[in-house]
Amino acid sequence: MDTYVWEESADRCVEFPGTFMAILAVAKQEDQAVVTSTLVLWRSLGQVLGVAGSSLVMQNALWYYLGRFVEGDEKEWVVEKVRRSVEAVKELPRPYRDQVVQSYEAALRVTFAACVGLAVVAALLVMSVKLPRLRRTPRGVSQGCNREERE
Secondary structure: OOHHHHHHHHHHHHHHHHHHHHHHHHOOHHHHHHHHHHHHHHHHHHHHHHHHHHHHHHHHHHHHHHHHHOOOOOHHHHHHHHHHOHHHHHHOOHHHHHHHHHHHHHHHHHHHHHHHHHHHHHHHHHHOOOOOOOOOOOOOOOOOOOHHHHO
16 A cells, blocks of 8 residues: 555544534534535545645746756756656666656755644634533433424
């Protein structure tokens, strides 16, 4: 099994149930369908925006570092070829290949730093959210099921 797939799956197995339980615990029963679908919507949007944002950072950083690190008579040709396809890196002559790999390394570091920075900001924002405390109920008694509360 691919390591990335396993790590991604393990993350989802830990994160999703906890998030659903927390959100369902604070939502009224009649709002749970809306809350659940809204949570799934926000997760999907977050994934799309995360991929798009990191791709934007990566492409701009790569463009910058290719211009900075690639030197030689065929610089424009190499930069254009490499920006079109990462497969072109293995076909480049030796001095250009090393320069392009160095550019990719630097661009990946910038992208990783941007993702870590956004994760820190998100964690700080989440920590400031105040949620109501969950109450304990006597064993065998579920909240909101008494006839008096329903009427």
